[in-house]
Every structure is written in structure tokens, then in C-alpha cells.
Amino acid sequence: MQANCLARPVDEAGPGGVADVVRRTGGLQAQSWRGAAYAVRARSTATTLADVSRAQEDDRSAVRGWFMRGTLQLVAVEDAGPLLGLLGAKLIKDTSRRFGELGLTPSIRAEAADRLEEHLLAHGPSTRAELADLLVKAGLISEPKGQAVYALIRYTGLLGRLCYGPGETWVAVQAWLGRPLVLEGDPEALARRYLTAYGPATARDFATWSGLPVPAARRAVDAVATTTFEVEGTELVAVGDVPGCQEVRMLGEFDAYLLGYQDRWQELPRSIFPGGGMLRPAVVEAGRAIGTWRHADLSVDAPADVSAELKDLARFAG
Template sequence: MNPHHIRLPGSLSWQSVTHHEIALLRLHNQSLWTQQDTQPAGLLGRLAAVQAQEFAYAKWSIGQRTSGATHEGIQRAYVEGSILRTHVLRPTWHFVHPSDIGWLLDLTAPRIRILNGFTQREHGIEEAMLRRSNAVLAKVLAGGHHLTRTELASKLAAARLPSTGVPLAYLVMHAELGKLICSGAMRGKQHTYALMEERVPAAPALIRDEALAELARRYFATRGPATIRDFATWSSLTLAEARRGLQAVQHGLERLHADGREYWLAPADPRPAVKSPRIDLVQCYDEYIMSYSESRDVLGFGALDRPQFVHFIMLDGLRIGRWRHQLGKGGAEVQTSLDRPLNAREAAALQSAIRRYQRFHGGDS
């Protein structure tokens, strides 16, 4: 590595690559270092989905990948419905593009329902209860009504259905997985739900093999280098289905090997040199973390855990510490916890990363 620049690998005709080279390629392909989009919706159209479990931090995952994005701009896109938030891929929230939400749910909801089955049975949630809940939700949201979870809970309670805790969460998730409801407009700081058919323009359905191929194509193009097991875990597909999706698109991908693993990624484009040291503040559910299971180790994880600082500081793509924020009227205050001391240039890079985050939240720093 040059002391001033990182040259991203341009030729991928090798039989092996290092962990750090894999991390650098992921940073480029995930748009963390080379933003290709100016609008959140465009980014989601390429990435297919972005985990959105922690809403405030999840908006930063979109913002740092989108040129010129601000917290307010992403919030506006969410309120207007050009980006949506629902349970898809895995039993957690994701941001998705309206044109993708239908086929993504058709593809992954069956597996999520299987994964949810044990908890539902444990809490006495039966099929008849799910059908009754869907009927109530469809009625109270019809006509463009966007209701908060608390308001939905009140309607369910009036119908003598579960309205608190885990059972409520699973009734609402079931309605999301069935393409009945999705995110509505914000009401102040409160999230709402809306009928999906009233929120999402009609889009053509994909047959299952088409959907498998499309998801595989987007995953390996934007997350590669990645393994087939990485893809299966990220998508919640079975390994057999993940292989089927990869086989449909592998003619347009390249294959690499490292440490006995087989990695796939889109063919290399010219990649610019990136100034080093470069520090990125990555939230703990960011796609740079959550897109990988088998090969997450290449990102430098394994240092002493500090649970009060749950998000990650990445130096040239490798973890060196953790961070968290406190949001106020004046913007964002960022606190850090480092695994090792930083030299002067690394410390300056950290301050630059903090200023990027503060600007995203409207700060003057």
C-alpha cells in the first residue's frame, strides 16, 4: 500500500487475493468509496435492499453511499414513498425500492415465515389468528389511512387479537410478508403503516427462477467478492436456491480464490486510487457488515468487544474501533472507542470521517 494512496485491484485474473484486497473491492462495489448515485431510490435499485433495523443509523448507510445526500433528503424520500421500509430477505427491516418490494417478498417471504414459525407457535399465534389480524389491518388502513403501531394495536385489541409485545410484532410482520402493508409516511417522529397496494405502483411479477437470478446478480455486483454461503445467509434462501441463482448469472461474474474459499464478483471496471488513510464510520447493521457471514472475518473483526459502542470504525476497510452518536438540535456528536492508538494522519482521517457524518446531519463542522 502506497503511503498516500490505495490502488484498488484492477486485474482480477489471479488465482488468489488477500483479505485486505477483498475488503477494498467490497468498499468500491458497495459504493462506500465511489458513490454512483445521487438519489436514495437509485442506490436501492442497485443494492436491492439495505438493512434498516436502527432507523437513524440506517439512513446514514444510504447517505454515505449517495453523492450529496443529507439526512433531511433521505427522510423526505422515505415520507414520500420513493424508498420503503418493510420486513424482507430476513426477519428484520430493510429499505427497498417500491418497484422491487413485490418480487423480493414473493422470493423471500416463504423462508422468513419458516424462520418465524417457532416463535409464533411459542406465543400461540395460529393461522386463524393471522387471517383475522390481516382482515382488521386491511379494513382500518383502507382509503389512504396511515396508522402508527400503537394505533394498529388499539384496533387489534378491539377485535380481541394480541396487541402487545412479541405477538403484536409477529402479526404486523405477517401482514408485511403477505404484501398487505408496508411503511407509510412519518407522523412527526412516529412511523406509520399503510396498505401496500395504495403505497406501491403495480409492477410485473417475476417467476421464481427469474427472481433468484436477479437477486444473485445484484448481490454479487454490489457485494462481491462474496461466497455462495454469504449470499445464502444474506438472502435467507436455502443453499440450493442460492446456488441456482448464482448459476443463472455466473457467466457474467468473475471467480477468485482465497484461503480455500471461492468468491464471486462482477467483472472489474477501472477503479480510482483512494487516499489513504481513509476512515469510514459504519453502523453495526450496515451492508458492509451484514452482507457477509462466512467471509466477514476478512474485515478485521475479533477485537475486544465494547457493547456500549456498537458501531464500527473502519480504517482502509478494516475495523480499528467503535463509535456512537448523540443527536441534538445542533446536529450529531460522535464518540469513539479505539482498539489501538492512531498516528497523526489516521487521527486526521478520523476527524474527517466525523465531519462527514456531522454534515450529513446538518452540522456546520
């Protein structure tokens, strides 16, 4: 819990504080923007909800796109290129069956990526409907409302050519960041970042979190790990030891702390992890998930004093 910054080590306000959180954690799950924002809140003391949007949309020190596991993440701008350099090609390969089901051949995908980037460079932030209309008019897909639209947008993102812009729009990376991404990554550097934020853990945990093949993940972890622990017969490694955190923290949905491992679901109440890919807002105390809470009315179902957290949630919301 302390390694994952839930002792709230970041005390900088503004977009700089948001970028610091994202950098320290190696990225935050962001298919739910609200979940990503609350993840920042849980790891900092002075950032606000508005700061999270400012970091991504105005300051552009954080980038929202498809990174670890091919899911939407909020990552530090300097990490975007190295992550896609390591993961992009494998994630595209892992999606090949779905591309086939949608009729998206390699040539269609390549032309779609070119046309999407050209449009975004010329017209700026664009909605899904606008990009769908472009792809239909180009004869690359037959109708604008199917899953092929998103698949082609995501494919172009995995190439490092587009990312999220303001709200639910997409932009050309080259225009948005002022330069193209350099797609070169070091698996050992990523393993060190992972173990710093999620250790103690295993090589399979690192592979699950990142999307790297297990053999590559194991080689990288073996090269950088400096500390070994044995927990219930399983060897876990880290790049250091920390005293731990005994505090209570309220986490948003899909929080990175609960998604950073191969198999820790046995520690999660079914109220948090009901299945179907959902991971609800959680209350964590001394490292363990002990209950849930609701964004809508801030009701809490957990055996813990959350008064300080509720007060800080109000501060964060402004």
C-alpha cells in the same frame, strides 16, 4: 468496499440520491433508522438526513419493511414485490415455531392480515397502539402489549400488504404506493444484484444475506457468476472485478457492508460486534473494520484520520 458503494459513487442530491444508493446496494438494514440514514451518507456525496426520510415518506421511491432475512430493510420501491415474492413465504415458514408459541394459528394470522389491511386502507397511517387495539377488539389477541401484535404486523408485511409509513407508523401498501405489490421474483436476478454489491462472495454468503435456501442460492450464484477468486483456500465469485477502495469511511450501526456475508465476524473487533445481535458504528479503512465511533458525541476510537468524514457527517445532518 468499492462494490458496496463505499467509494461514494452517488452524487445526486435529494430522494433520488437516496433511492440510487438503496438500489445499488440491494437494500439497507433499517431496524435502526439512524443506521439506515448513515448508510446512505457513507455511499453518497450530496444526500442529507432529511432526504432519507423524504425518499421513504414523501417521494416513496424507497420502502421500509421486512425483506432480506426477515429483518427491517430500506429497499427500492421496484424491488419490494420481487423480494417478497422470493422470500416472503419462506420467512413466514421460518417463523412458524414462534407463531405457535404466541398462539397465532394460520386462521388467526389470515384474519389479522385482512383486518389490519382494511383498517389501514380506511384510516391511513396507524401506530402500534392503534393496531393492537383493533386486534384485541376483534378477539384475535388477548392483550395489546405482548409480542403477538408485532408478529401479526410483520406477518402482514411479509404478505406484501403493509409497510412502514411516516415515522413509526404502518400503512397499507396498496394505498401508500398506489398499487398492490406484484410478488414475483427471479433468484438469478437477485443473485446478480447481490454479487454486484457484495462480491467476491460465496453462495452461502448470498443465502445468509437474502434468506433463500442454500441450494436455491447456489443454483442462482452458479448461473450468474463470471469471475472467480481464491482467498485463503476458499473460492469466492463475483460478476466482475473493481480496483478497490482505500478510503476511510464511518459507518452507522448495522451497516449492510458488515452484514452481507455468512461469516466475516472474525475480521471485526469485539468493540464493533460484541454479540447479542448488536453491530455498533464502525470505522472502515481499505475494506477492513479498524475501530468504532459514537453517534452521541462523534468520538472516534480508530487509528485513522477521520477529519473529512466528520466534516461530511456535519454536512449530512444539516
